[in-house]
Amino acid sequence: MESATRRPGGQVMGDLRRLFVGADYPPGAPTSRRWPRIRLLMSPVLLLALIGLTSAAYEYLSDNRNLGGGWSILLAVAGTAPAALMARRPLAAWRIGFAALLFGTTGYVPTESWPWNPVQILALLAVLWFVALRADAGVSVWCWLFSLLPVWVYVPNAGNAWGVTVLLAAIMLVGDQVRRRRRSQRALAEQAERSELEQARRAVLQERTRIAREMHDVVAHSMSMIAVRAETAPYRVAELTGPAREEFTEIAASARTALDDMRRLLSVLRQADDPALTAPQPGLAELGTLVDDARAAGVDVHLAMELPMRPVGEAAALTAYRIVQEALANAARYAPGARVDVSLAADEPGLRVRVRNGRPTGRPARPPGAGHGLVGMRERVAILDGELSTEATGDGGFAVTALLPDGGVH
Template sequence: MPRLDVPRLRLPSGPRADMALAGVVLVLAGVAEGQRLGPNWDAPALVIGSWSLAVAVCVALPLRRRHPVAVGWFTVVGAGVYYLMSTVDGPLVVIPIAALYALAAQGRIQASVAMAAVMVIGVGGGALAGTGDVNGTAVFMLTGWLVAVVALGAMRHGRVAYAEEEARLRATRERLRIARELHDVIGHNMSMIHVQASSALHRLQKDPGLAQEALTAIKQGSKEGLRELRATLGVLRQVDEEAPTTPSPGLSRIDELVSSAARAGLDVRIERSGARSPLPTAVDLAAYRIVQESLTNAVKHSGARHVVVRLHHGDRELTLSVQDNGRHSAHAGPGDGSGIAGMTERAHALGGALSAEPGSTGGFVVRARLPFSDHHEPIGGAVDDQDPAGG
């Protein structure tokens, strides 16, 4: 059977909701005030005054978004005076209650509580004065309604504030993640290019052949860096741009890091142990970036010539260490651009830990523990596949 497309009923929101509520209350108040007219539709001055006051209170409600506190006090006082002038129990009390809720929902709890207290005191004073229309039960019920309205408004404010804070935290985490990716990609490749460029300048006159090799390494390193940079910037792409097709780097591309470090004069040895099972994407990427940053620091800061990278694949975690034979005192601190803080954040984000300290036999050692669950979704070819575009 064909489905009938029934349009959904949409309630008004924003200023239109205020105007709709004010209009409904004003009509109902007019009907109530009509009961006070004489048989010839004569309008006494008191009826005209109370009707005019009801109009003013209803008209003020849509202005609460610009002047919330002033409108709130006006509706409270105006409604109070209206009930003193009128002999009918009209629905005008809905207007100050709506204003109270709006104030509490905006976080103006003190102002809303003060207005609610004034309303309760006013109604209670009327009961004590023996007006006849107001008794203790009415005061008790009004107090409960006002407490509920203020509490609901405060809950609304808390939910909105929590959602906004969550959005800010997500945005902050995303910015930090992108910053780490850019730092690791650009920092590593630019460091290697800097070393090779210095070597080429030094050898250009004495040994043009070696200078040409250094320039070739610069070309290859810049190509790799540009490829990874494009993939990283893909998370910031516009809707109409193509998604990056290059897979996230992982330990399957660790040979590229070794080759890049070798072109910078660094001898890197990889030692593996444990069952080389596929790793979760996040763990694989974090391990790759930690090794990459450690090699970058060894080239930039320690003057090392030999580096040993140890990888141990456990059942529920990957442990790795990167140890060089350089001068550990030359390593920059986290605030000096070494990227140790970024590596630590990557490990902590996975529930692991990372340490970076001088080795017991000299040099500098970075150790990381990256845990993962037994039930994870491995990336395709995280161990064996090689990126055909790499080199």
């Protein structure tokens, strides 16, 4: 309880220490990629502006105060130097400006409207704005109070002092509100980015679960064939010896055990609301039906297949079907009215699948990148150690190419 009661006072003093000797507030990340180039181009202009302001302050001091040339130059530089630092080091700029306020009244004569030269006043107002944009609220309050101290000490007219007080308060309040708004926008942007990343991770996990369920059917079919062939071998091959019969029996038992283990694993991956898969997994034979359905939905699809005489592995065939299915769905969403060419060919490494759509002639139903179809394609191809490439074409279309090693289960 004692530490809790001391915390507000400690925070107040901590803000005061930071104002004078604490770490500065570095500039935030640029809001645009063009900003570094713009700043590089503007640097010579800003340098000339600072030189011009310093020269104007020197002329004002030389004309209105009985000072030596060296002292006039020092006060002119001290009054404009904060403007050179305020964008990157606002606290350091204010410290220099505050010192210039204390000593900038040297040589002041009553004929002048203010104890400080106009350039120094404008530079300090700009510095206070940057402090309000970067500093915490407590630091800004201390900055406002100490900036008013020389005003109430040196300004002879109380009305002018009150006017400056209101002006500085308005600058600090508006700057603080802008800072809070920017911080809220950054927090919302970070939250949205985290939400998108979480959705992407969830999509990957869901797609992997779906792939695992489908691959279970492919592997289970092959394991069942192994078990059946091992169990029936003694009846199909009459010359088997006793040890060979026992070996086939053990192979069949191991296959059945593996099937049971796979079913248990699938039950862990299955969600409560997942429907049971009763139909066999699709393959290359079902591509014609898939293309016909897409044509019936209004997609201009053209299918070309150059397959080998030997059967294609079930895993590769299933993956090829899903890639074509997702690519056609993406073309219907993001490239309405475009021609879609689907080609499958047997290359030396395996099965090559390519789906290419032309430039859309209608307005997309959803903006590109709104779904996770490409994520699913990459996950499926990665399981087979294949290759997937996606790219925009020169005519405004999009192409998906997959190379699937035909080492799957037949």
